[in-house]
Amino acid sequence: MAVGAVALSVAAVGAVGGAGTAHAGVSAPAPLVTRAALAPSLVAGRGASVDFAEQEAENAATNGTVIGPDRSPYTLPAEASGRRAVTLTPGQYVEFTLPSAANAITVRYSIPDSPTGGGITAPLDVAVNGGHRRTMTLTSQYAWLYNQYPFSNDPRAGLLHPDWWITECGCVPSATTPPPAITRPFRPNHFYDEQRLLLGRTYRAGDKVRLTVPAGGNAAWTVIDLLDSHLVGPPRVNLTAANVLAFGADPSGRRDSADAIDAAIAYAQRRHLAVYLPPGVFQVNRHIIVDNVTIEGAGSWYTIVKGHEVALSTPAPDKSVHTGVGFYGRYAADGGSSNVHLSGFAISGDVRERIDTDQVNGVGGALSDSTIDGLYIHHTKVGMWFDGPMTNLRITNNVIADQIADGVNFHTGVTNSLVKNNVIRNSGDDGLAMWSETTENTDNTFDHNTVQTPVLANGIALYGGTDNTVSNNLVADPVREGSGIHLGSRFGAQPFTGHVWITDNTTVRAGTFELNWKIGLGAIWLYALERNIDADVEVVGDRYLDSTYNAIMTVADWPVKDLYSITNLHLKNVKVDGTGNSVVSARVAGSASFENVDARNVGAVGVNNCGSFHFTPAGSEFSLNDLGGNDGGWLAPWMLPNTITCDDRPPVVPPAAPSPW
Structure with a gap:
């Protein structure tokens, strides 16, 4: 499996990874512990309660190169936690100061693929306080995928589906004469892996863990994303x-x-x-x-x-x-x-x-x-x-990392079950999903989970179902073709019925670029592709931080825009801190209500209301109902209830970093 240029050289990291800044001989800063690259205070009470301290490499001492920030798909920083990481060449290091006692570490990293795919191995030296040296053997055998879904391990391969429309040429290659030249490797992704190491003894807060790429290894470069330090019993x-x-x-x-x-x-x-x-x-x-x-x-x-x-x-x-x-x-x-x-x-x-x-x-x-x-x-x-019917399953306190597809999926007929206090990192599809394909999932809860860097699709996704809850989760850094939280009438799912409760979740740097539509999605998005979404959807207490494009998005695909709508959507006590585009982007018929939805640092107009694109004299087919208390000026009176404010391709204004409200 693989990333950017095939036998990636150090020079290629800049092209694949985004701009970098060198830090030569930097002295060790005080340890900075983050959660999903955020100050813990910004996500208090959200996500999994974990027994490790997470530290981002870009905040540590290094003589390597910080890459990012960059949210462009198929780049190394886009798949990194916080969209930044550190690139090391042989002889360079990154050094973390332990914030608390630890006897084990987890290192999230990337190294190049082999020129023909299949991965390589390479050493990484680990030293604590200049001694107690150990060597980790890193691998890219489980990383690096290429091409169109369901992906290839071969960086040299031509298109898997030449009859599919692709954005790279804006065409269907097999229907084009002559066929367009496609850059290979095509759409490299899934760059990272992680590895755990017991250190053999317990070290104290303030001790320094240095990761060094030794000379003579098999990797021209090594990217370090983060280090988790653990005190294992x-x-x-x-x-x-x-x-x-x-x-x-x-x-x-x-x-x-x-x-x-x-x-x-x-x-x-x-x-x-x-x-x-x-x-x-x-x-x-x-x-x-x-x-x-x-x-x-x-x-x-x-x-x-x-x-x-x-x-x-x-x-x-x-x-x-x-x-x-x-x-x-x-x-x-x-x-x-x-x-x-x-x-x-x-x-x-x-x-x-x-x-x-x-x-x-x-x-x-x-x-x-x-x-x-x-x-x-x-x-x-x-x-x-899981394929039901089945009931009363409790999934708690697990770590699921580096999957080719989903983290957890309740596929069909799962009822009265709970997924709580789990960490899902680097899934190749939805981090957590309930997919009611043949039989509805009912009365299930995803609660207090942390989902980081899903490479494809969404952090948390519901596809149909009845009376399901998504609560108190932290979702960070989805990479492509998905969002932080998604409700989709698609993939042959049964309808949404009864209630859907989306409560007290936080997303950060969510909402990706949809390749086929060529638009940015929302941190939370509802998609009516195969049916109406008309269940009672209650979004209460969510926080949408640093949303790449929109905070809230409702959409129907163009061929079905006059068939399906989204109604009965209610948002209350929501805070939006930073959007590249808008607070609400509506591209569907229907309605939503808003109460105490506060927003700041909005990149464009607060509401981008296209409805179902008929632009009638009566206004948009999507109505926004103001129930009061919506601060920040985003829901301006002149936009209500259904003023057309449609910009099909709004410019992106990178938002400021989130801060305490």
């Missing part, structure tokens, strides 16, 4: 559980342990015991089927279930052409699973390409009356993907 032990070692599991990872884990599960079910995965690396190259069982690890830093992706000789009944490590409930058609409890281990996959029919997810199937807590899921296709 000792391994957990369960002496009364069925220990998988007693059934032949190999903690060295050399032999496959899947059959041994199955045997431990069968024994534990008969004896009504939990299953214990002790410290170690356990090789598993297929699904572990779970039902009526508790599986506990020693902690996600100590117990790692790791596997290869395996090609199947014939497609599976679920149409998978590969299998790989994962813990799966039985599919709903087979009766589903229940009373499953997974906790305290890591799932490390080997997924390097996106094949939508493959079930190579960290956790899957149907799990009712179950819990998933404290897992670290890395390098699978989707962190957790």
